[in-house]
Amino acid sequence: MKGKIAVIVMAVLLVFYLVLAGVRATLFIQSGEPVGILIGLGLLILPLIGFWALVREVAFGIRSERLVRQLDALGGLPAADLPTRPSGRPYRDAADEHFPAARAEVEAEPGNWHAWLRLGLAYDASGDRKRARRAIRTAIALERAPK
Incomplete structure (x- = not known):
């Protein structure tokens, strides 16, 4: 559950960042200066790449979780009898x-x-x-x- 909350928080922060970066990018592009235009384009492109990566990871998480639930319903998950560390990770x-x-x-x-x-x-x-x-x-x- 902590992972899902972290993903939601990151998504909200990324959207907030995209809005702020978009406003700044528009100002840089409207400056008319070649360097300002390049900075403005960078401010638009880099956050979009980050957003694409976040969407891809969220989709992977949703799909993999769905498959694990399906396999569990079929009784096909491997046994969870491995000895674990205090963190919960198996040795x-x-x-x-x-x-x-x-x-x-x-x-x-x-x-x-x-x-x-x-x-x-x-x-x-x-x-x-x-x-x-x-x-x-x-x-x-x-x-x-x-x-």
Whole structure:
């Protein structure tokens, strides 16, 4: 829940920033000076890139959360019996023991989004966030593909 609140706060702050940057950008562009126009364009473009990144991340979070709920409803989530640190994160050695089974499942069924999602969760438990996100994005794409 804290993550959702943080995303909402960041989105509201970004919209506030976009409005302020837009006003300043307009003033710079209206100056008519070449440097002012370039600064004004930069003030418009950079926040829009930030907004695009935020929308993409929020969409990823919504889609991945939906897939986790679907897999949980099917009883397909990996067991949550890993020993954890006080922070709640599993110990890497314990998580690494479950990883080969998840990888083997993907190799056996590369078109199965359930397998890719479990692989992404295994990567995440092992602390490899980059590969976890890639595997979960693959699961999202497979689940959304026409059947």
